[in-house]
Amino acid sequence: xxxxxxxxxxxxxxxxxxxxxxxxxxxxxxxxxxxxxxxxxxxxxxxxxxxxxxxxxxxxxxxxxxxxxxxxxxxxxxxxxxxxxxxxxxxxxxxxxxxxxxxxx
Amino acid sequence: xxxxxxxxxxxxxxxxxxxxxxxxxxxxxxxxxxxxxxxxxxxxxxxxxxxxxxxxxxxxxxxxxxxxxxxxxxxxxxxxxxxxxxxxxxxxxxxxxxxxxxxxxxxxxxxxxxxxxxxxxxxxxxxxxxxxxxxxxxxxxxxxxxxxxxxxxxxxxxxxxxxxxxxxxxxxxxxxx
Amino acid sequence: xxxxxxxxxxxxxxxxxxxxxxxxxxxxxxxxxxxxxxxxxxxxxxxxxxxxxxxxxxxxxxxxxxxxxxxxxxxxxxxxxxxxxxxxxxxxxxxxxxxxxxxxxxxxxxxxxxxxxxxxxxxxxxxxxxxxxxxxxxxxxxxxxxxxxxxxxxxxxxxxxxxxxxxxxxxxxxxxxxxxxxxxxxxxxxxxxxxxxxxxxxxxxxxxxxxxxxxxxxxxxxxxxxxxxxxxxxxxxxxxxxxxxxxxxxxxxxxxxxxxxxxxxxxxxxxxxxxxxxxxxxxxxxxxxxxxxxxxxxxxxxxxxxxxxxxxxxxxxxxxxxxxxxxxxxxxxxxxxxxxxxxxxxxxxxxxxxxxxxxxxxxxxxxxxxxxxxxxxxxxxxxxxxxxxxxxxxxxxxxxxxxxxxxxxxxxxxxxxxxxxxxxxxxxxxxxxxxxxxxxxxxxxxxxxxxxxxxxxxxxxxxxxxxxxxxxxxxxxxxxxxxxxxxxxxxxxxxxxxxxxxxxxxxxxxxxxxxxxxxxxxxxxxxxxxxxxxxxxxxxxxxxxxxxxxxxxxxxxxxxxxxxxxxxxxxxxxxxxxxxxxxxxxxxxxxxxxxxxxxxxxxxxxxxxxxxxxxxxxxxxxxxxxxxxxxxxxxxxxxxxxxxxxxxxxxxxxxxxxxxxxxxxxxxxxxxxxxxxxxxxxxxxxx
Numbered sequence: 013x014x015x016x017x018x019x020x021x022x023x024x025x026x027x028x029x030x031x032x033x034x035x036x037x038x039x040x041x042x043x044x045x046x047x048x049x050x051x052x053x054x055x056x057x058x059x060x061x062x063x064x065x066x067x068x069x070x071x072x073x074x075x076x077x078x079x080x081x082x083x084x085x086x087x088x089x090x091x092x093x094x095x096x097x098x099x100x101x102x103x104x105x106x107x108x109x110x111x112x113x114x115x116x117x
Numbered sequence: 118x119x120x121x122x123x124x125x126x127x128x129x130x131x132x133x134x135x136x137x138x139x140x141x142x143x144x145x146x147x148x149x150x151x152x153x154x155x156x157x158x159x160x161x162x163x164x165x166x167x168x169x170x171x172x173x174x175x176x177x178x179x180x181x182x183x184x185x186x187x188x189x190x191x192x193x194x195x196x197x198x199x200x201x202x203x204x205x206x207x208x209x210x211x212x213x214x215x216x217x218x219x220x221x222x223x224x225x226x227x228x229x230x231x232x233x234x235x236x237x238x239x240x241x242x243x244x245x246x247x248x249x250x251x252x253x254x255x256x257x258x259x260x261x262x263x264x265x266x267x268x269x270x271x272x273x274x275x276x277x278x279x280x281x282x283x284x285x286x287x288x289x290x291x292x293x294x
Numbered sequence: 295x296x297x298x299x300x301x302x303x304x305x306x307x308x309x310x311x312x313x314x315x316x317x318x319x320x321x322x323x324x325x326x327x328x329x330x331x332x333x334x335x336x337x338x339x340x341x342x343x344x345x346x347x348x349x350x351x352x353x354x355x356x357x358x359x360x361x362x363x364x365x366x367x368x369x370x371x372x373x374x375x376x377x378x379x380x381x382x383x384x385x386x387x388x389x390x391x392x393x394x395x396x397x398x399x400x401x402x403x404x405x406x407x408x409x410x411x412x413x414x415x416x417x418x419x420x421x422x423x424x425x426x427x428x429x430x431x432x433x434x435x436x437x438x439x440x441x442x443x444x445x446x447x448x449x450x451x452x453x454x455x456x457x458x459x460x461x462x463x464x465x466x467x468x469x470x471x472x473x474x475x476x477x478x479x480x481x482x483x484x485x486x487x488x489x490x491x492x493x494x495x496x497x498x499x500x501x502x503x504x505x506x507x508x509x510x511x512x513x514x515x516x517x518x519x520x521x522x523x524x525x526x527x528x529x530x531x532x533x534x535x536x537x538x539x540x541x542x543x544x545x546x547x548x549x550x551x552x553x554x555x556x557x558x559x560x561x562x563x564x565x566x567x568x569x570x571x572x573x574x575x576x577x578x579x580x581x582x583x584x585x586x587x588x589x590x591x592x593x594x595x596x597x598x599x600x601x602x603x604x605x606x607x608x609x610x611x612x613x614x615x616x617x618x619x620x621x622x623x624x625x626x627x628x629x630x631x632x633x634x635x636x637x638x639x640x641x642x643x644x645x646x647x648x649x650x651x652x653x654x655x656x657x658x659x660x661x662x663x664x665x666x667x668x669x670x671x672x673x674x675x676x677x678x679x680x681x682x683x684x685x686x687x688x689x690x691x692x693x694x695x696x697x698x699x700x701x702x703x704x705x706x707x708x709x710x711x712x713x714x715x716x717x718x719x720x721x722x723x724x725x726x727x728x729x730x731x732x733x734x735x736x737x738x739x740x741x742x743x744x745x746x747x748x749x750x751x752x753x754x755x756x757x758x759x760x761x762x763x764x765x766x767x768x769x770x771x772x773x774x775x776x777x778x779x780x781x782x783x784x785x786x787x788x789x790x791x792x793x794x795x796x797x798x799x800x801x802x803x804x805x806x807x808x809x810x811x812x813x814x815x816x817x818x819x820x821x822x823x824x825x826x827x828x829x830x831x832x833x834x835x836x837x838x839x840x841x842x843x844x845x846x847x848x849x850x851x852x853x854x855x856x857x858x859x860x861x862x863x864x865x866x867x868x869x870x871x872x873x874x875x876x877x878x879x880x881x882x883x884x885x886x887x888x889x890x891x892x893x894x895x896x897x898x899x900x901x902x903x904x905x906x907x908x909x910x911x912x913x914x915x916x917x918x919x920x921x922x923x924x925x926x927x928x929x930x931x932x933x934x935x936x937x938x939x940x941x942x943x944x945x946x947x948x949x950x951x952x953x954x955x956x957x958x959x960x961x962x963x964x965x966x967x968x969x970x971x972x973x974x975x976x977x978x979x980x981x
Binding site for chain 1 (some may be wrong): 121124126127128134138141142144145147150153154156160161164165168169170171172173175176179187188190191192195196198199214215218220221224225228232237239240241244245246247257259260264265268269272274279280282283284286287288289290291293
């Protein structure tokens with residue numbers, strides 16, 4: 013019990029894994045593109061948690077620096093993703109991913 | 118009370134971790150994207166607190182500013198831009214949600230098998246590298262600034278170019294034809 | 295002298311300009327200006343080169359001037375007959391020595407005037423530009439022949455002039471006979487060229503070089519080198535000289551390869567003058583004189599050369615007596631005179647041969663051009679029986695023709711007198727029987743030449759009224775060359791006045807004599823008394839010839855006397871008129887034989903090769919292809935279809951995966967990622 017309560021890197025990893033799995037399930041199962049994008053943000057956040065946890069574990073600042081880069085990339089990704097969403101909405105009057113099936117063989 | 122003092126940070130961790138997971142589940146399950154966005158905001162803020170617990174003060178603040186401020190506002194704007202009514206009408210899930218859950222469980226199993234045998238070193242206090250600049254204690258922000266503008270100057274500049282490209286891309290995509 | 299290489303290049307340039315670059319673009323005037331200009335330039339450069347050479351130190355030291363333009367065939371190391379190895383290399387090089395000086399001057403000088411004559415003669419002919427292109431090409435090749443400093447360069451010119459000869463004999467290719475005559479000349483020459491090549495091979499295999507100076511220097515220093523037993527019981531000298539002489543009989547129309555030259559008269563008359571009288575046909579004499587070192591060391595061949603030469607001389611002269619075509623008479627006269635030259639070579643009088651070559655070039659060129667002028671005036675008529683009395687209508691042609699006739703007949707103090715006399719004198723000293731033959735030939739020469747003169751220019755006109763109406767003297771462009779060459783025919787003999795006792799003013803003999811080596815078999819000299827006696831005798835014989843011709847054809851006698859005389863000896867006349875049936879004999883043997891051989895081969899082809907091999911292989915092929923057709927249809931096509939079916943059904947399956955649903959793609963991505971992480975983490979950690 014004491015090991016369970018004694019929060020360490022493992023706890024953060026488990027939390028990160030949980031958020032990651034929830035995010036991936038969101039990405040795969042949801043049909044609304046806005047929600048899919050938000051799920052992607054969740055996945056990226058889980059990665060950040062990992063980075064911070066290992067940074068602390070190793071006593072190295074690099075993990076934090078990397079987290080900042082990830083956040084920057086996530087911001088860019090959100091901007092472009094939402095831009096695509098707007099373009100799709102203009103084209104189809106919907107944000108449902110199933111409606112965009114141009115790649116169907 | 119002693120328990121609280123001894124395990125204060127642990128209690129905080131469990132508290133905010135739970136909140137973060139609940140927020141994440143809300144994002145995935147809630148039908149209304151507006152609610153989903155608010156739920157996501159909860160997760161972001163909780164994660165920021167967890168960053169603080171790991172002595173990443175600067176990253177926590179950036180998390181709140183960028184995620185909680187910038188990205189969240191972006192999402193809310195877009196949700197308001199598109200037709201709410203239409204969004205509500207559609208089915209929430211695609212046809213293969215059980216398959217996805219199965220794959221996620223598979224992945225979880227992989228994670229568990231990966232994590233369990235490993236023992237991670239856990240320093241009890243904040244590492245000195247987090248706040249020291251050239252041996253002098255200055256604070257986390259200055260430490261990150263030193264590292265970012267010296268050691269990681271080139272990646273930093275590349276990221277700035279990347280953001281510029283993303284901005285232009287977003288503008289082009291969002292423009293009316 | 296530095297510009298020696300330019301001499302052959304100039305006519306080549308003219309041929310290139312006329313034949314390739316300009317074509318007819320500048321009109322007739324442009325064509326002949328280019329053609330004559332290039333030859334005139336070659337003549338001027340030649341004169342400069344010769345005078346430069348005569349004034350140089352090399353000439354004073356009796357050395358030739360050699361100019362190597364570039365290394366033509368660097369053959370590398372080659373094993374020689376004696377087992378040693380030598381670096382064999384053939385250069386494109388030119389040689390100027392007294393012999394090539396004479397040849398160079400004769401070729402360019404006579405060549406230029408014949409070019410000039412051609413301008414007038416060919417004026418109304420089609421193919422004006424083609425004619426001058428060939429003629430320039432010929433000049434270039436001929437100059438290469440006489441200037442080459444080794445056998446191979448000479449051989450290139452040798453073949454080149456043969457080609458031009460073929461092209462120009464067949465100039466009127468739309469008629470039936472000229473192309474045939476051209477082919478005949480070409481094929482007969484090939485026989486000789488084969489031997490020439492064999493001689494060259496023997497030389498290069500033995501000495502590792504074809505360069506005249508090196509070759510002859512080596513042999514002259516050590517004659518034993520070429521006198522060992524070589525092949526078929528012959529010495530190397532005999533073999534090589536024999537081979538070269540067979541080549542020479544082809545080029546210079548000696549028995550038995552003389553048959554092409556009379557037929558070669560099918561070409562335009564100036565061509566006959568240039569190629570088949572003055573220059574190309576003398577190439578054989580040139581090559582024999584050039585190789586005189588070898589000939590002096592090969593007594594057998596020399597004797598053969600003398601016999602063949604004497605035989606050809608009298609043989610052709612007798613035929614000339616009975617011919618009626620003006621050009622045929624001249625052609626046989628040429629063959630006969632070439633026989634004289636070879637006779638001279640055979641008895642060792644090499645300078646006399648070259649001397650006769652030069653004077654002959656003048657007077658025979660002149661007479662051919664004169665006959666051209668006559669034919670021109672007669673609107674293409676060549677039969678002397680239809681001529682007569684032309685001297686009033688063609689005064690300048692007549693005068694120059696008389697000069698030429700006198701020269702060739704050996705009238706005293708004209709060119710032919712000196713040159714022929716030298717040959718006869720040398721023959722007298724060497725071989726009495728051949729001398730008799732030569733002397734008789736001299737008489738015959740005078741006879742048939744005056745017969746020609748009388749039949750053509752004297753007596754009544756026997757042509758049609760229309761021809762009579764058209765008779766006209768040729769324009770100055772044609773008469774000027776006649777006059778120039780007539781001057782040459784009269785005076786060119788004075789460079790070689792024979793040595794009489796102590797009075798030795800024979801410039802030519804001393805000049806050309808430098809290239810004659812003195813090993814073994816040399817020239818014999820008759821004493822002064824005999825020399826004078828021989829001179830007198832040949833004059834008498836020439837006079838007898840003239841008298842005979844005059845008796846039967848002179849004055850106003852026309853043809854009657856001659857025909858009556860011919861009827862008296864019908865067999866003799868028939869044999870002479872039909873040229874001893876040599877053509878017929880060749881036709882019956884060589885030509886028919888070749889045809890029969892060809893027919894046999896054709897039958898072999900059609901029966902065995904076509905029948906058994908080709909058709910057999912056809913059946914075989916059909917059978918095999920039927921088999922392979924089945925194989926293709928059922929096995930190969932089956933494989934191909936299998937591939938098609940597999941990929942079609944495969945794609946029918948796989949296209950269902952391509953739903954276009956991003957979610958499904960993400961799912962697949964997720965599964966793949968799970969597997970990858972599992973692989974890296976679990977398998978990686980276990981290791």
